[in-house]
Amino acid sequence: MINLHYRKHEDHQVSTIRRKEFPSSAIKVNSLRKKYGRLNSLNGISFEVFPNEIFGFLGPNGAGKTTTIKCITTLTKPTGGSIQVFGIDAISDPDRVRQNIGYVPQSLSLVGELSGYENLLMYSKLYGVPKEHRNENIFRILELLGISEKADYQVRNYSGGMMRRLEIGTALVHNPPLIILDEPTIGLDPQGRRMVWEILRRLVHKLGTTIFMTTHDMLEADQLCDRLAIINSGKIAAIDTPINLKRNVVGVSSEGRGTVGGDVITLKIPTDSRSSAISIIGRELGSKAEIVDDLSLRIILKDVDSLFSKLLSILIKAGIRLDSIDVQKPTLDDVFLQYAGTRIQEAESQTMESWKSIRNVRRTFRQMG
Amino acid sequence: MSEERLDKWDRELNRSSGISTDRNNTPVSALIRTLGKTVNICELELRKIRRDYTDLLIRAIQPILWLTIFGTAFTHISQNSIPSLAIAINGGLNGISYLEYIAPGILAQSVLFISIFTGISMIWERDLGQLDRLLCSPVPRTAIVLGKSFTGGLRGLIQAAIIFVVAVVMQISINFNPLYLIGVAAIVFTFGIGFSSLSIAISTIIKSRERIFGLVQLLTMPLFFASNALYPTQLMPEWLQIISFINPMSYAVDALRILMITGNFGRLLTDVVALAISTTVFIFFATMAFRRIER
Numbered sequence: 001m002i003n004l005h006y007r008k009h010e011d012h013q014v015s016t017i018r019r020k021e022f023p024s025s026a027i028k029v030n031s032l033r034k035k036y037g038r039l040n041s042l043n044g045i046s047f048e049v050f051p052n053e054i055f056g057f058l059g060p061n062g063a064g065k066t067t068t069i070k071c072i073t074t075l076t077k078p079t080g081g082s083i084q085v086f087g088i089d090a091i092s093d094p095d096r097v098r099q100n101i102g103y104v105p106q107s108l109s110l111v112g113e114l115s116g117y118e119n120l121l122m123y124s125k126l127y128g129v130p131k132e133h134r135n136e137n138i139f140r141i142l143e144l145l146g147i148s149e150k151a152d153y154q155v156r157n158y159s160g161g162m163m164r165r166l167e168i169g170t171a172l173v174h175n176p177p178l179i180i181l182d183e184p185t186i187g188l189d190p191q192g193r194r195m196v197w198e199i200l201r202r203l204v205h206k207l208g209t210t211i212f213m214t215t216h217d218m219l220e221a222d223q224l225c226d227r228l229a230i231i232n233s234g235k236i237a238a239i240d241t242p243i244n245l246k247r248n249v250v251g252v253s254s255e256g257r258g259t260v261g262g263d264v265i266t267l268k269i270p271t272d273s274r275s276s277a278i279s280i281i282g283r284e285l286g287s288k289a290e291i292v293d294d295l296s297l298r299i300i301l302k303d304v305d306s307l308f309s310k311l312l313s314i315l316i317k318a319g320i321r322l323d324s325i326d327v328q329k330p331t332l333d334d335v336f337l338q339y340a341g342t343r344i345q346e347a348e349s350q351t352m353e354s355w356k357s358i359r360n361v362r363r364t365f366r367q368m369g
Numbered sequence: 370m371s372e373e374r375l376d377k378w379d380r381e382l383n384r385s386s387g388i389s390t391d392r393n394n395t396p397v398s399a400l401i402r403t404l405g406k407t408v409n410i411c412e413l414e415l416r417k418i419r420r421d422y423t424d425l426l427i428r429a430i431q432p433i434l435w436l437t438i439f440g441t442a443f444t445h446i447s448q449n450s451i452p453s454l455a456i457a458i459n460g461g462l463n464g465i466s467y468l469e470y471i472a473p474g475i476l477a478q479s480v481l482f483i484s485i486f487t488g489i490s491m492i493w494e495r496d497l498g499q500l501d502r503l504l505c506s507p508v509p510r511t512a513i514v515l516g517k518s519f520t521g522g523l524r525g526l527i528q529a530a531i532i533f534v535v536a537v538v539m540q541i542s543i544n545f546n547p548l549y550l551i552g553v554a555a556i557v558f559t560f561g562i563g564f565s566s567l568s569i570a571i572s573t574i575i576k577s578r579e580r581i582f583g584l585v586q587l588l589t590m591p592l593f594f595a596s597n598a599l600y601p602t603q604l605m606p607e608w609l610q611i612i613s614f615i616n617p618m619s620y621a622v623d624a625l626r627i628l629m630i631t632g633n634f635g636r637l638l639t640d641v642v643a644l645a646i647s648t649t650v651f652i653f654f655a656t657m658a659f660r661r662i663e664r
Contacts, residue, residue, distance in 0.1 A: 073505040098507045107498035111413070113420040122416070125409045126508050140378045154420065170502070175382055206379040 023087040026051045026178050026210040027072060032081035034067050041067040043234040044081065049212055049227075051177075054204055056225030057214040058332075060340050064234040065214040066106070069182050072212070073103045085178060102171030106182040108163055109170075112156035116147055116166050119155060120173060127174040141169045144199060161192030168199060179203065181213040185220060193217075197224050218332045228332075230339040237339035242332060247303075249330040249338055263304035263330070265311070267297045268323035277320050284314045295323075304329070403515070406508045410516020415523065425483075425524065429531040432479040436532075436539060440468045440475070453604060465630055472541050473625035474598025476532045477560065477618060480525035481592060484561045485585050487521040488568025492578050504662065514569055514655045521565025522558040529557045543629050552628045556644065560621040563648030566655035573658040591616075598622045617647035 027049040034042040042064045049055040057065050070076040072083055074094035083090040090097045110119050120138045129137060142148045145165040147158075155163065164184065171179055184200070185193040197220070203209040215221050221228055222242045229239045238245060269277050271294060281289045281299060285307060289297045301307055304327055315322060418425060444467040447454040454467075494500045503513055536543055568585070575581050595609055596602075596618040602610050613619050624640035627633055 073501075075501055075505055095507060098505055101505065103502065103505045105498040105501050107496075109498035109502045111417060111499070113417045118416055122409070122413045123502075123506075125412070126406065126503070126506055128507065136378075140375070140382075143375055143378075202375075202379075206376070207382060 023051075025049065025084070026053075026086060027055075027212060028082075028084040029068075029072070030082045032068070032071060032083060033079045034064075034071060034076070035079045041234055042071075042078070045231070045234070045236045046081075047229050047236060047239055049210060051210050052204060052208050053226040054200065054211040054213070054224055056221045056228045057212070057231060058216070058221050058228055058336065059214075059231035060216075063231045063340070065231060066182060067234075068231070069103075069180055069212075069214065073101060073180055074098055099174070100176055100178060102174070102176040102179040104168050104171045104179070104181040104184060106186060108167065110155045110163060110167055113154065115152050115154055116142065116158070116162075116169075117151040119166060119170055123170040124173040129173055137173065137175075141172055144172075144202065145169045146195065159192075161188055161195065164188060164192065164196060165199065168196065172203070175207070177208070178210045178212065181211065183214055183216065185215070185217060193220065200224065218336070222332050230336065232340040238335070245335045246330045246332065249334045262300045262302040264328040265299045265301060265304060266292065266326040266328070267299070267315075268295050268325070269297055270321055270323070271295070273320045276318060277315065280314055280318050280320075281311070285311065399509070403509045403512045406512035407515040407519065410503075410508070410513060411519050411523070414517070414520035418524070418527075425527055425531075428479070428483055429528060429535075431482070432475045432528070432532055433535050435475045435478070436468070436472065436535060436541075440471055440539075443471075444468050454600060466541075468539070469541050469630050470626070471599055472532075472536055472543070473629050474596070474622050476529055476557070476629075477596075477622045477625055478593050478598055479528045479532060480557055480561050480621075481564055481589060481618060483524050483528055484521040484564035485568045485589055487517055487565035488570075488572035489578075489581055489585065491517060491569060492572050492576065492581055495576070496578065510660045510662070511656050514566065514652070514659045517569060518562045518565040518652065518655065521568075522561035525557045525561030526554060529553065544632060549628045549632075553625060556621060556624045556628065556641075559644055559648050560617075563617065563644070563651045566648070566651035570651065570655040570658045573655070573662055592618050596622055597626075617644060620644050620647075 025048045027047075029048070030046050031044040032042055032046070033040070033044050045064070045068065057068065059065050067076070071078045072085065072090060074090055074097050077091065085097045086100055088096045088100070111122070114122070117138060120141055121134070124134045124138060139148070142151050145162075145168070147162050147166060147169075150158065150162065155166065158166065164187075168179075168181070168184065171181075179200075181200075185196050188196065200211055200213075201224070204211060213225075215225075225242060227239065227241050228245060230237045230245070240248075267277070267289075274291070274297065277297060278289045278291075281287060285299075285301070287299055287301060289299045292298045299311075301311075308327075312322075312325075447467050491500065504510075533543065571584065571588075572581055575584060591612065593599075595605075595612040596616050597613060598618065602613045602619065605613060620640040620643040623636060624644065627637050627640070
């Protein structure tokens, strides 16, 4: 298996090799609206995806994630607004957009009767990959996916993780500059998820590919995506890097874990030195320490990383005994709660339901033959 | 090792990649592209059949049962108890048995059933997301319709081959002149394409799996029974004769009966023209419906 260790974009010089002649944006969506009957699925969303980044779409079920994907992949015509993919108008010129995108739907779209190689071969032919490159290209993709040894097995005998990777592989046959994925790691175990991430990162870093994906997985959004858009009820609530989104959390979560605009530090200090600690912290750091219970104090700091050593040193200098210290940074879960009004867990369980129903369809399909 | 190889590939690929702005859209090149992709879609479907042909074999059982049970029983009954049927068949058509009379009808029926299934399987593919993959690829919509319909025709040919074998085993005397056989193949293929297209048009409009099964039942029953597959139309009441007259199935059965059994060429040209027209119309319907799919 290939082992790749890529870091994220923030601490990574954007790959030196880049695709030729990129326009300044990979996807540019402007006040996109979509109505299904009377139901407003998208209420005028606007965002831009830059070339060579991984852009994540995060939102609860029914927020409009899949509708957005359907509009960009030219599967449905929006009610209003504009979409440009590499400067090509997706509404007036869908055919040219189709040549430049690879789409990985949430459901399993592979042909179960055929082998992995045959699936890639047929997509190569349908995408018009020239005959002389076809086989080499397929072997490259099989190697990338780590399923070279299973290439000749029927896909219906693959594990879930292998199916998902092959699913991505079939979207790569024409080496598209933009890949659009709907929940690419849903239903995968942590190892399978990590393998998908490595494939996607490799595409971005080595081939200059742009990735647009939806996810409900906080860890995935945090670790994989360069930028995130949080979508709720057909509107975009926030767009930023995961770090900036977390920095700007203002709400307090129900567990008291979340924060008011910063990181929560909980100190365990003996009761007798508590009042002196409160006054020192107030004087030196300019922030108010609250009493949580008999043993603990809570401080909220905007940026704990830069103040952490100072906090320790002033407490030690004052001779205050520290029994323990606990730092809680805001998570994307808190960000999500703030903008979407619901916890990820709840949204996730709904998504898992729909995944189950897809599985059922699949099972019935097999039984039907 | 594999890491190095991948890196090398990636570098090569990167050098050659960019944004595709292929705009070669003259009518001729568009036609060639559509036909090419039609062949690709056919290949995909045929590969599926090659890997899993149980479906085709199971589907061959029903026509075999029609011939062996219904055919045998009704041959006996018509000879002994329904003189008008026996006369209509024997008197009008130089002494062929009832089994020989319905063999082409059963063949057409099995092709009809397997073609109608093309649309149903497309609803499955839509639910599974396979259709979305095709729809957001550069494959022309027309090529998807044609590819699926042609595969329906090819599946019909496989059915025909199986039924021919069964007919030989049952000692039904079939004309094995190669020219006639080619004619049978052409009729089966055209008929299969036509009804595959019709089913694609219906399933594109209906979309739901629950409704399509009922609707297909509703469609195949009158197509089969209000045709000349099982009995001569002149024995039907007049209103049924009218339905039979506009039923494309009647023309397919008649053509097959001429080529396989009777050899009376009188109406063959009418049959072929009627079949060609109906198939063209169905392909047109399917393409129009499919082009508007969700866009």
